[in-house]
Amino acid sequence: MKVELYERILETELKYVSCFSNCIKEQRSITFKDSKLVDMYMHNFILLKESIKKDELRSFIHNKLKEVQRENKEYLHIMMNYSIQLHELKNFIPEPQITEYCYMVITPKEFNKLKIKNDCYVRKADTFEVLRDGISADVQANKATMGKEFATKRIKRKSEEYKNNPNLNLYVCYKEDVPIGKCELLIEDGIAKIEDFDIIEEYQKQGYGTSVVRKLLEQAYIENVDIAYLITDHFDTAKDMYKKCGFYIFGFKTSILFNL
Structure with missing residues (x-):
């Protein structure tokens, strides 16, 4: 059951990236390219489909580095849905930036255990005014x-897809009438993905993030979603907030970024 659920989550992850990027499937990997925002790391990367041995991984990376250097590209971004040993990537030039993320999941019906702040409300960006507030x-x-x-280019690029894809929506968090945060929600085939979650710094650690999570889980519950998930930096403090909301770690993801 866990393997089946994990596969469904990974399939949803591919659908999310495909909202913004074209994909080229190869035997071992999938290359994602967003022609509208080529300097967006998370829209332009190579995904390794399965775990491979250390020597094979190093060879794969070396070959891809040669390709992007010939094409005069500014970076190479490789991702994989598993953890790696950091020593496996020693002695690369340039040295890569390696980040470990974790998949965290929750059952949407847990939304009713979370509190919402009295001075806070969360709205779907289904009007020009709310979308404008979310962008801000x-x-x-x-x-x-x-x-x-770049922040402005990035959110405007994403806004194109909010308008075109009925399954991908932006939700905006307000303190009274002031927009103080936002988050994406993608719902596909009984799985909900929570993504790009931000609360403006001066309003963090005050319960507004929990209020947003509650709203998104409630929406997922209304739409008969089986499981909701998000991805967060394994060593970031945000993970602690998600744990308090009831999320638990379900799997891992590794990002390898070379700035050339």
Whole structure:
């Protein structure tokens, strides 16, 4: 049962990325390319389908590095749905940035165990005004780490898909009438994916994040979803909030990023 559920989650993950990127399937990997935002790491990457041995992994990476260098590309991003031993990637030039993520899951009916703050409400961005507020909250939450210009390009690129894909929606969190956060929700074939979750820094750790999670799980429950999941940095403090909400770790994902 766990294997079957994991496969359904991974299939949903592919559907999510395919909202933004074209995919090229090869024997061992799938290459995702977003021609509209080529400098977006999470839309442009190579996904290894299955675990491979250390020597084979190193050879695969070496070959892909040669390809992107010939094409004068600025980075190579490889992802895999499992953990790796960091020593397996020693002595690469340039040295890669390696991040371990975890898949966390929850049953949507757990939404009624979570509290919502009295001064907070969460709305689906199904009008121009709410979408505009969501874009504003996204840029404000991410401009410090991404830069305002790229943060704006990124959320506007995503907004194109919110308008075109009825299964992918943005939800905006308000404190009274001020947009203070947002989050995506994709629902496909009984699985809900929670993604791109941000609360503006000055409003973090005050219960607003929990309020957003409650709303998304409630929506998933209304739509008869079996399981909801999200992906978070394995070593990030956000994981603790999700645990408090009832999520538990179900699997792992590794990102290998070479800046060239």
